[in-house]
Amino acid sequence: MKKKIAMYWGAGCGGCDVSLLGIHEKLLDVLEKADIVFWPCATDFKYEDLEKMEDGEIDIAFYNGAIRTEENEKIAKLLRKKSKILVAYGSCATEGCVIGLANLYDRDEIFNAVYLDNETTPNEKKIIPQGMEKEGIELPEFLPSLKTLEQVVKVDAAIPGCPPPSPVLEEALNALLEGRTEFGKEVALCDECPRKDTKPDKIEIERFYRWHEKEDDGSCFLAQGMICMGPATRAGCGGECTSAGIPCTGCMGPVPKVENQGIAMLSAIASIIEDMDEEKERAVMESIKDMVGTFYKFSTAKLLPYGRFKDES
Amino acid sequence: MSFEPKIVAFLCNWCAYAGADMAGTSRLKYPGNMIAIRVMCSGRVDPEFILEAFEKGADGVFIGGCHPGDCHYVSGNYRTRRRVEMMKRLLEEMGINPRRLRLEWVSATEGQKFARVVKEFVEEIRQLGPSPIKKEEAI
Amino acid sequence: MKVSIDPITRLEGHGKIDIFLDEKGNVERAYMEVPELRGFEMFCRGRKAEDMPIITSRICGVCPEAHHMAAAKALDMAFAAPPPETARKIRELLYNAYIFYDHALHLYYLGGIDVLMGDVPKEERNVIGLIRKFGLEIGKEVIKHRRYAMEIVKMLGGREIHPVTAIPGGVSKPVSEEEREEIVKKAKSCIEFAKKSMEIFKGVFDTERWNEMLGLDALHTYYMGLVDSKNRVNYYDGDVRVVSPEGKEVYKIKPEGILDYIEEHVEEWSYVKFPYLKEIGWKGLVDGKDSGIYRVGPLGRINAADGMNTRLAHKEFEEFRGNGVVHETFGYYNARLIELLNAAERMYELANDDAIVGGDIRAMPSEPGEGIGVIEAARGVLIHHYKLDRNGLVEEANLIVATTNNNAAINMSVANAARKVIKRGKVDDILLNKVESAFRCYDPCLACASHALGETPLVANIYWKNKLYRRLKKNA
Numbered sequence: 001m002k003k004k005i006a007m008y009w010g011a012g013c014g015g016c017d018v019s020l021l022g023i024h025e026k027l028l029d030v031l032e033k034a035d036i037v038f039w040p041c042a043t044d045f046k047y048e049d050l051e052k053m054e055d056g057e058i059d060i061a062f063y064n065g066a067i068r069t070e071e072n073e074k075i076a077k078l079l080r081k082k083s084k085i086l087v088a089y090g091s092c093a094t095e096g097c098v099i100g101l102a103n104l105y106d107r108d109e110i111f112n113a114v115y116l117d118n119e120t121t122p123n124e125k126k127i128i129p130q131g132m133e134k135e136g137i138e139l140p141e142f143l144p145s146l147k148t149l150e151q152v153v154k155v156d157a158a159i160p161g162c163p164p165p166s167p168v169l170e171e172a173l174n175a176l177l178e179g180r181t182e183f184g185k186e187v188a189l190c191d192e193c194p195r196k197d198t199k200p201d202k203i204e205i206e207r208f209y210r211w212h213e214k215e216d217d218g219s220c221f222l223a224q225g226m227i228c229m230g231p232a233t234r235a236g237c238g239g240e241c242t243s244a245g246i247p248c249t250g251c252m253g254p255v256p257k258v259e260n261q262g263i264a265m266l267s268a269i270a271s272i273i274e275d276m277d278e279e280k281e282r283a284v285m286e287s288i289k290d291m292v293g294t295f296y297k298f299s300t301a302k303l304l305p306y307g308r309f310k311d312e313s
Numbered sequence: 314m315s316f317e318p319k320i321v322a323f324l325c326n327w328c329a330y331a332g333a334d335m336a337g338t339s340r341l342k343y344p345g346n347m348i349a350i351r352v353m354c355s356g357r358v359d360p361e362f363i364l365e366a367f368e369k370g371a372d373g374v375f376i377g378g379c380h381p382g383d384c385h386y387v388s389g390n391y392r393t394r395r396r397v398e399m400m401k402r403l404l405e406e407m408g409i410n411p412r413r414l415r416l417e418w419v420s421a422t423e424g425q426k427f428a429r430v431v432k433e434f435v436e437e438i439r440q441l442g443p444s445p446i447k448k449e450e451a452i
Numbered sequence: 453m454k455v456s457i458d459p460i461t462r463l464e465g466h467g468k469i470d471i472f473l474d475e476k477g478n479v480e481r482a483y484m485e486v487p488e489l490r491g492f493e494m495f496c497r498g499r500k501a502e503d504m505p506i507i508t509s510r511i512c513g514v515c516p517e518a519h520h521m522a523a524a525k526a527l528d529m530a531f532a533a534p535p536p537e538t539a540r541k542i543r544e545l546l547y548n549a550y551i552f553y554d555h556a557l558h559l560y561y562l563g564g565i566d567v568l569m570g571d572v573p574k575e576e577r578n579v580i581g582l583i584r585k586f587g588l589e590i591g592k593e594v595i596k597h598r599r600y601a602m603e604i605v606k607m608l609g610g611r612e613i614h615p616v617t618a619i620p621g622g623v624s625k626p627v628s629e630e631e632r633e634e635i636v637k638k639a640k641s642c643i644e645f646a647k648k649s650m651e652i653f654k655g656v657f658d659t660e661r662w663n664e665m666l667g668l669d670a671l672h673t674y675y676m677g678l679v680d681s682k683n684r685v686n687y688y689d690g691d692v693r694v695v696s697p698e699g700k701e702v703y704k705i706k707p708e709g710i711l712d713y714i715e716e717h718v719e720e721w722s723y724v725k726f727p728y729l730k731e732i733g734w735k736g737l738v739d740g741k742d743s744g745i746y747r748v749g750p751l752g753r754i755n756a757a758d759g760m761n762t763r764l765a766h767k768e769f770e771e772f773r774g775n776g777v778v779h780e781t782f783g784y785y786n787a788r789l790i791e792l793l794n795a796a797e798r799m800y801e802l803a804n805d806d807a808i809v810g811g812d813i814r815a816m817p818s819e820p821g822e823g824i825g826v827i828e829a830a831r832g833v834l835i836h837h838y839k840l841d842r843n844g845l846v847e848e849a850n851l852i853v854a855t856t857n858n859n860a861a862i863n864m865s866v867a868n869a870a871r872k873v874i875k876r877g878k879v880d881d882i883l884l885n886k887v888e889s890a891f892r893c894y895d896p897c898l899a900c901a902s903h904a905l906g907e908t909p910l911v912a913n914i915y916w917k918n919k920l921y922r923r924l925k926k927n928a
């Protein structure tokens with residue numbers, strides 16, 4: 001029997017939806033084995049159609065995007081109920097992705113930046129969108145912090161990547177259609193990076209460089225003193241960025257069994273720097289700017305699920 | 314209600330742990346609200362342990378290692394120094410006061426120093442108040 | 453009485469339409485809301501400048517190239533590092549590949565379904581229904597050419613979705629001779645495909661149904677688009693030109709000056725703001741010369757320009773613009789087709805340009821400062837504005853995205869279409885799809901529009917006598 005699949009888009013960019021179209025002709029093969037019963041981005045089914053389904057009627061539901069509003073949360077729970085297997089699809093759903101960086105700020109700060117304290121927005125009446133009660137227009141509540149799918153409902157499988165690179169996606173789809181929920185590589189990106197032969201055990205540098213500050217000589221980025229998330233990032237993309245002259249920023253998330261990608265990377269960096277005197281060492285460390293944005297670009301929501309802490313004093 | 318800070322201390326077997334012992338045997342006083350975890354080298358303290366300690370309820374994390382040049386594994390303590398430096402900056406960006414994390418070099422004979430720095434640290438944390446990470450966890 | 457379409461489907465992002473009926477059951481007013489916000493403006497602060505092309509790309513996975521490039525252009529300026537010729541051309545080539553595949557997406561998978569399929573039940577209103585109607589052959593051609601263009605993006609940008617190679621001052625990867633050959637071949641095939649698409653759509657354009665669709669909505673607004681020195685449409689670079697509803701040039705603005713000309717209005721019922729021409733002012737949701745509302749995107753660009761920079765597309769342009777500016781909202785489809793052809797031709801031209809395989813691909817940045825990047829996303833003018841601190845970290849970021857520029861116009865078009873199709877409280881699925889289709893002309897990208905906060909495909913609620921009368925419910 002054909003499987004019933006669903007795809008839903010929470011707070012994300014839509015790139016995950018596009019990535020599903022991005023397997024091109026192979027999508028037609030998938031459609032031979034499965035019917036799409038719910039996919040708001042590409043088909044005309046509405047929420048009611050989903051609500052009417054039996055519990056567990058959907059065989060595999062893919063949820064991409066994070067949980068940012070009440071509405072996202074509601075649909076996540078609804079999909080959980082209606083599906084046998086719920087898959088977190090892409091970095092937003094699994095790790096919170098770059099939009100998780102919003103957890104460094106609170107809700108009011110975000111509203112201020114957008115609506116009040118914004119150079120092209122005069123907004124003399126200081127209006128902040130909240131719906132129009134008398135008209136019955138509601139806007140879904142913006143939650144205090146951004147969450148990953150797993151932080152809200154139980155998830156059976158995850159497809160990493162922002163968005164999942166085609167080979168990763170194809171492998172995952174095949175596995176899922178066969179009923180398997182474990183797939184993907186168990187090693188770090190360095191393992192399949194075209195620059196891996198030049199990866200050093202130790203580096204001696206004066207400071208870290210940012211990629212726009214230095215010509216790329218084609219060797220391992222860490223050897224060149226540029227931070228590359230390769231050692232702490234799961235393999236699968238084949239080194240898309242490192243092949244194109246940009247260090248890995250970690251979109252595939254941590255290597256399986258490693259919980260905390262950012263800490264793993266931070267630790268790796270501390271280990272490969274040559275021993276040096278304390279002053280110099282401090283200067284090297286200080287040349288790394290924006291720790292959270294560097295090490296947790298794709299996983300701030302996991303580091304700060306409730307948002308930034310407020311340690312008084 | 315008075316606040317009694319909970320401190321998790323990772324102590325290197327060869328130096329700080331011995332130093333702590335010494336502080337104990339020579340009956341020097343240091344505050345008792347500290348859970349000491351013996352490690353073979355401060356270099357074994359993965360930054361993940363530090364974060365975990367905070368998540369499990371520590372108000373402060375103390376790491377004691379051998380003086381520069383004295384590490385039994387040659388450079389474990391240098392690595393620790395770099396990690397701690399980076400961790401402090403990460404904590405700060407997370408909204409956690411980096412003073413909640415402290416690294417000290419304490420040799421096996423420095424029982425007195427051990428007692429002093431721990432006492433100082435406990436005092437400092439007492440002033441900072443309970444860690445916000447714990448608070449969030451309670452929700 | 454209020455009608456809601458929730459979620460609006462076949463669009464990029466989340467949206468909802470609320471329609472209010474008067475006593476008699478005719479449309480009084482309608483709103484298109486975007487119930488989502490993600491807060492990019494806020495969390496870009498404190499990030500490293502060079503991360504901006506990578507971070508802001510995640511505003512939208514449908515047009516990541518647009519944000520990637522707008523960010524890179526803003527940084528070129530902020531670091532005073534104008535990219536060398538080769539880098540500029542590589543970026544433009546990548547950019548045209550993006551315009552091509554994005555337009556193809558809209559024409560065959562999203563809005564174009566309304567034009568090609570007409571009033572059919574919802575089960576058929578998708579790409580699979582399209583393949584059934586027009587044959588698997590055309591379906592395969594569509595898929596193949598979108599793949600070609602995306603492969604070009606991947607070759608030049610490193611990744612198919614969320615490219616990474618644009619850096620302050622240039623690009624991080626040169627183009628090899630083999631890659632160039634590959635691109636030439638693919639671009640050529642894309643030209644043929646665009647011509648074929650022209651034919652397919654023209655088949656519909658001659659019909660009565662098309663006239664009926666055109667009649668759903670026409671707005672006499674200002675139009676805005678980037679143009680080159682000869683006032684021809686350019687997606688990657690150029691000055692911003694604004695024409696009046698009569699088609700007269702009112703401004704020609706250097707990109708860095710654009711923010712002096714526009715402002716954004718806030719309404720409590722939408723997370724997405726409403727930009728307008730500052731000098732003319734915000735007069736509410738009305739069109740005409742006295743209202744500062746302008747339109748962007750394919751129709752905005754083609755109305756704001758005097759021609760196209762490639763031969764075949766220019767011919768089509770002349771035919772389309774023969775009688776001056778076009779106000780019919782469904783004209784977005786004609787404009788989009790012309791651009792599909794233009795983008796394919798331009799890819800071919802650039803790939804044949806020897807500068808494309810040059811080795812000088814980046815300029816080294818100097819001290820960080822302030823920068824504005826203006827580019828034409830498929831859906832219209834996109835502006836990134838950053839202020840950098842001494843360390844090259846972002847101090848302030850302001851983003852005005854394409855769909856936001858069209859927000860006011862979209863709201864009016866939805867209301868107009870609703871007025872035409874909903875009478876005396878009579879509503880059905882097909883009628884509602886007409887309302888939605890007015891909206892889909894703009895190919896609105898609500899992912900982009902909600903960059904500011906956070907998410908939902910569209911919903912229509914219909915309210916009558918102060919109560920929710922129908923919730924759409926498209927086939928009920």
Ligand code: SF4
Pocket residue numbers: 011012013014015016017064065089090091092093097098161162163164510513
């Ligand atoms: S994971 Fe990446 S591609 Fe997918 S929705 Fe999130 S930002 Fe977009």
Ligand code: SF4
Pocket residue numbers: 189190191193194195196197199219220221222223228229230231239242247248
């Ligand atoms: S650190 Fe980066 S560049 Fe070096 S081998 Fe690993 S992935 Fe490749």
Ligand code: SF4
Pocket residue numbers: 162189233234237238239240241242247248249250251252253
């Ligand atoms: S190199 Fe890193 S950032 Fe780039 S696609 Fe691969 S995992 Fe993602």
Ligand code: FES
Pocket residue numbers: 325326327328353354355356378379383384385386387389390
């Ligand atoms: S052995 Fe004490 S710090 Fe390494």
